[in-house]
Amino acid sequence: MYQYDEYDQTMIDQRVAQFRDQTRRFLAGELTEEQFRPLRLMNGLYIQLHAPMLRVAIPYGMMSSRQVRKIAEVARRYDKGFVHFTTRQNFQMNWPKLEAVPEILAELASVQIHSIQSSGNCIRNTTSDQLAGINANEIEDPRPWAEIIRQWSTFHPEFAYLPRKFKIAVVGSKEDRAATKLHDIGLHLVKNHEDEVGFEVLVGGGLGRTPVIGEQIRPFLKKQDLLSYLEAILRVYNRLGRRDNKFKARIKITVREHGINHIRELVEAEWVHIREQLKLDTKEIERVKQYFTKPAYEMDTADSDSHYADLLAQDKEFALWVKQNTVDHKIPGYRAAYVSLKKPGQAPGDITSEQLEVVADLADEFSFGEVRSTHTQNLIFTDVKQADLYALWLRLNSENLATPNINTLTDIICCPGLDYCGLANATSIPLSKGIAQRFDDLDYLYDLGDIKIKFSGCMNGCAHQSVGHIGILGVDKKGEEWYQFTLGGSSEADASLGERLGRAIPKNEVVDTVAHLLDAYIDLRHDDESFLMTVRRVGVDPFKERVYAENH
Ligand code: HEM
Numbered sequence: 001m002y003q004y005d006e007y008d009q010t011m012i013d014q015r016v017a018q019f020r021d022q023t024r025r026f027l028a029g030e031l032t033e034e035q036f037r038p039l040r041l042m043n044g045l046y047i048q049l050h051a052p053m054l055r056v057a058i059p060y061g062m063m064s065s066r067q068v069r070k071i072a073e074v075a076r077r078y079d080k081g082f083v084h085f086t087t088r089q090n091f092q093m094n095w096p097k098l099e100a101v102p103e104i105l106a107e108l109a110s111v112q113i114h115s116i117q118s119s120g121n122c123i124r125n126t127t128s129d130q131l132a133g134i135n136a137n138e139i140e141d142p143r144p145w146a147e148i149i150r151q152w153s154t155f156h157p158e159f160a161y162l163p164r165k166f167k168i169a170v171v172g173s174k175e176d177r178a179a180t181k182l183h184d185i186g187l188h189l190v191k192n193h194e195d196e197v198g199f200e201v202l203v204g205g206g207l208g209r210t211p212v213i214g215e216q217i218r219p220f221l222k223k224q225d226l227l228s229y230l231e232a233i234l235r236v237y238n239r240l241g242r243r244d245n246k247f248k249a250r251i252k253i254t255v256r257e258h259g260i261n262h263i264r265e266l267v268e269a270e271w272v273h274i275r276e277q278l279k280l281d282t283k284e285i286e287r288v289k290q291y292f293t294k295p296a297y298e299m300d301t302a303d304s305d306s307h308y309a310d311l312l313a314q315d316k317e318f319a320l321w322v323k324q325n326t327v328d329h330k331i332p333g334y335r336a337a338y339v340s341l342k343k344p345g346q347a348p349g350d351i352t353s354e355q356l357e358v359v360a361d362l363a364d365e366f367s368f369g370e371v372r373s374t375h376t377q378n379l380i381f382t383d384v385k386q387a388d389l390y391a392l393w394l395r396l397n398s399e400n401l402a403t404p405n406i407n408t409l410t411d412i413i414c415c416p417g418l419d420y421c422g423l424a425n426a427t428s429i430p431l432s433k434g435i436a437q438r439f440d441d442l443d444y445l446y447d448l449g450d451i452k453i454k455f456s457g458c459m460n461g462c463a464h465q466s467v468g469h470i471g472i473l474g475v476d477k478k479g480e481e482w483y484q485f486t487l488g489g490s491s492e493a494d495a496s497l498g499e500r501l502g503r504a505i506p507k508n509e510v511v512d513t514v515a516h517l518l519d520a521y522i523d524l525r526h527d528d529e530s531f532l533m534t535v536r537r538v539g540v541d542p543f544k545e546r547v548y549a550e551n552h
């Protein structure tokens with residue numbers, strides 16, 4: 001991962017000092033609430049239901065073991081001993097004291113972590129694929145490009161006050177593990193007819209109250225033109241984006257109002273002016289790429305490891321975990337292993353300080369001292385020797401971090417909802433726990449296969465419910481919590497928006513409704529057809545009949 005130079009570190013340290021003074025002045029009554037608000041938001045600090053909420057950026061989700069230990073320490077010392085990983089590879093702290101936040105930021109800055117631009121109307125943390133650099137199908141590693149975007153966008157003076165927040169995601173293979181089509185800009189590394197690698201550029205995706213799938217603005221962009229083209233898009237958006245109405249201010253609305261063709265013309269016209277002066281030089285690209293070189297893999301360890309097959313045969317639980325929670329690696333003899341943050345009974349995405357410390361130790365022992373966070377609110381060790389998997393599994397298991405449920409029904413994406421969030425209409429975490437507990441039977445989960453539940457407590461859609469195979473949205477009806485279901489959404493390469501199932505469901509029937517949907521799927525599916533494929537084939541009506549008949 002990228003290492004700060006002296007200049008980067010000074011900049012981050014200065015920001016901490018500046019915020020320390022701003023907080024001091026606010027607490028001393030020298031700044032009003034209104035004056036302090038934009039200053040705290042520039043540092044990822046919201047004021048929520050019970051306490052401030054601090055969102056901290058993790059560029060492309062990559063953390064060193066040293067950083068993970070520091071996060072654990074900060075969470076223990078200044079919060080309630082846990083943090084929450086989000087869908088954008090960041091983490092949030094839900095209980096810091098306002099007066100402690102400058103100290104938290106100083107501690108994090110000592111290990112090159114910050115919360116700059118993790119809130120506000122600016123370019124947010126650029127996200128990527130958790131399997132970047134290790135996936136055999138990859139066209140190219142997207143991380144150096146995410147890093148180049150990070151360096152360009154951080155403190156970019158022209159884009160500090162955009163009409164609305166702006167999110168970019170970049171992936172390097174055909175599979176999309178970063179929901180790029182639901183971002184303001186989605187970048188796909190692709191090859192053109194001459195076998196040259198560049199970017200396909202999508203624009204205008206987004207979630208929230210008006211979910212939109214991004215559209216292609218350019219099928220192929222040369223790599224050296226990346227920043228100039230992004231700059232051209234942002235300039236057009238900065239000019240045309242609606243500043244009169246916050247709900248219409250995202251680029252998805254700008255694209256809709258003007259049409260993709262018109263936006264494309266404007267972007268291309270802007271681009272002509274800046275293309276030459278913002279060309280990325282090859283040396284700079286290479287400099288950044290050097291931070292993402294391969295770790296010192298041992299070659300051919302798989303051949304010499306006969307023990308692994310025996311362990312798989314002898315230990316059913318281990319075999320299940322390997323099958324469900326680990327994935328192929330481009331280097332023979334290595335696998336990537338997910339750390340499931342979805343143990344039934346726990347809030348999705350939460351991890352305690354003690355568990356984080358274990359993760360840091362395991363990263364040192366088994367995965368070259370690194371760990372990554374994922375879009376699905378889990379963690380992953382990307383470089384584990386096959387021969388070490390058993391030892392890793394034993395340790396994860398003893399910390400409740402080896403639930404073999406990745407990509408199953410209980411691997412729920414969930415926002416904080418009414419438990420923490422001041423904007424929530426309804427509870428989300430307790431109901432996701434309820435769903436995970438009701439269906440806590442591995443045979444049943446494996447039989448159901450890949451089903452993604454995404455559960456948000458309001459239409460802001462932090463948990464991406466509109467692109468869930470099963471989406472659940474909390475709505476308020478005369479002060480009561482109700483839940484709107486959608487079916488058939490996807491945030492992957494085949495992205496689609498879910499379709500409404502019918503009228504909202506009362507709180508006490510949410511878990512039963514999931515059960516009815518699953519029963520209907522089991523009746524309707526063909527052979528090994530997935531839930532999503534079944535919904536796409538038969539539509540929502542058969543599911544609707546089942547749910548509302550049962551609810552009469
Ligand atoms: C209490 C904490 C949180 C608050 C106050 C909050 C606030 C918001 C708001 C106001 C929006 C809508 C923005 C818009 O439509 O322009 C939003 C969207 C979003 N938030 Fe959160 N959020 C919180 C926690 C989270 C968490 C925990 C996650 C991840 C699990 C998350 C991820 C997202 C994502 C992915 C979007 C959608 C972005 C899009 O529209 O494209 N947020 N959030």
Ligand code: SF4
Pocket residue numbers: 415416417418421422423424425456457458459460461462463
């Ligand atoms: S979806 Fe709504 S309730 Fe959930 S975290 Fe986002 S803003 Fe809060």
